[in-house]
Amino acid sequence: MRLRLAAITLAFIASGGIAAAQHHGHHDHGSHGALATDQRERVAFPPDLVEHTLADMRDHLLALQQINDALAAGEPDKAGQIAEQRLGMTSLRLHGAAEVARFMPQGMQEAGTAMHKAASRFAIEAQNAGVTGELRPALKALGETMAACVGCHAGYRLR
Template identity: 30%
Template sequence: MSRAVLALTYILAVLGACSRESPPAPATTSSAATAPGTASAAGALDRMDTRAPVPLLPMMANHQKQNMRDHLVAVQEIVAALATDDFAGVEQAAGRIGFSEQMGQMCTHMGAGAPGFTAQALNFHHTADRISAAARDRDRAQVLTELGATLQTCTSCHAAWKQQVVDEPTWQRLTSSAPPTHDAMRQD
């Protein structure tokens, strides 16, 4: 196994550990949001984080985080399959993060309040499609190249954007001038 594959496997194993869900919080009558000083601490952190906000309703933000964790699991599965020359497994895992009309609609909806977000999100999914193509060709080096390109789209997106959880009136205000979702997911 090449050093690049070993290094990537190690990195993804570490990142995969981060993707596991935390145990449920104990039931209490007070939440962290109401703890003294929490709001000001969260505000201080938000001011330090200069990434562009992606406004989302709470349910949307949670759904997006679940998808991101699943994307990470798919990348972990790609690396594990590639390590054993299981190109069908690589293709199957890459298909989970590749483009589909449903994924395009979801990315468009999620990015409705953040101009530029949808294009970057769709680019990720289209980039992941190239992993599948390389797996169909049984081209190990190209799978790694395309996986690297896909991970670069991940890191550049996470470097540019942060979730901003908003209430329904704010969501409506921020997305009322958004273009129709159908045209936003087309790639010419």
């Protein structure tokens, strides 16, 4: 499973998006035949941590939306601050990552770590963009952040 997750994540990053996830059979919205079987690895969390983790994931999505809004408004410094505080390595305590990680398979832990590290890289590159005006390195790091999210969601689900 860990190798499958790594392959999915790398394919997603290399292809630049959703097409890779669709290619691996995780999202076939065009199929009207039999429902596709969910092939993701089921991960058992205690019920209170399921709710906590799902709330954190919804906050991650909100943070990504706020980051995009800040970038669109020409505020890369603000985007970087949001990324570091809500998604980056600084956010690990906020989300209780140490407690949750105890229940994650190794590949899921690695995907989470990759996401947090990429978000911190984005925060640095967003600050750099505020000085240089060059957004490409920041956008690349933001794409890697989102690819880690997509890769993890493509490989795992909570039960």
